[in-house]
Amino acid sequence: MDAHPVLPNPSPPTATDVMAVLAEHGYRMTAPRRAVLAAVLGRSRPFTAEQIVTEVQTANLETGRSTVYRTLEILASVDVLTRFLQADGHPAYIVGVPGHRHHLVCSDCGAVVAFTRCPVDDLVRDLTRDTDFAIHGHLLEVFGVCPDCRDEPVSGMPEERLVQAR
Ligand SMILES: [Zn+2]
Ligand SMILES: [Zn+2]
Secondary structure (H helix, E strand, O other): OOOOOOOOOOOOOOHHHHHHHHHHOOOOOOHHHHHHHHHHOOOOOOEOHHHHHHHHHHHOOOOOHHHHHHHHHHHHHOOOEEEEEOOOOOEEEEEOOOOOOEEEEEOOOOOEEEEOOOOHHHHHHHHHHHHOOOOOOOOOEEEEOOHHHHOOOOOOHHHHHHHHHO
16 A cells, blocks of 8 residues: 555546635636536646637627636635646646646656656755745646557667567
8 A cells, every 4th residue: 555645546536626726715706617627627738818718708708807816816826727838848737636646648648647756845845944935835747648649659669679580
C-alpha cells in the first residue's frame, strides 16, 4: 500500500456541489455564472477561457467575455477549476476535485493527469524561512507525450533495431 498516493481519487464535482461551495464563499449564483458552470462541468479535457466564451455566447449572447473570465477565476479560486499553463505557455483550465494538485500534460493532444504529490512544499518551507516572504502559491506543470500519442516510433528507433539485428 502506498502511503503517498500520487493520483487523486477521480470524482468530479456536480453543479450542486459547486453551487454550495460558491455560496459558502459568498458568491451569488447568477444566470451568467450558471451558464459558465454548465459549460465547464463534465469536461475531462483542459479548456481555455475563449472556448467557454464561444460555447456560452452560442447559447446566450448576453453573457459577456469578461463575465466568463471572471467566473472562471472565481471557480479556480475555490478549487473547482485548476488553472495551469499548457506546453505552448498559454493558460488553460481543468475541472478538478478540491485540493492541492499539479498536472502532467501531453504536449501533443492536451490529455492531463492530475497528481497530488507536491515536491515544492519543502522548497516553499525553506524559502519562507530564508526570505521571510508570505508565500501564497506556486505553479508546477510537467509536460510529456501520452501513451496514445507515442504510437509513432521515436526517431532513431529503426536504426537501433537494425544494429541489434546484425
Ligand atoms: Zn497525447
Ligand atoms: Zn504544489
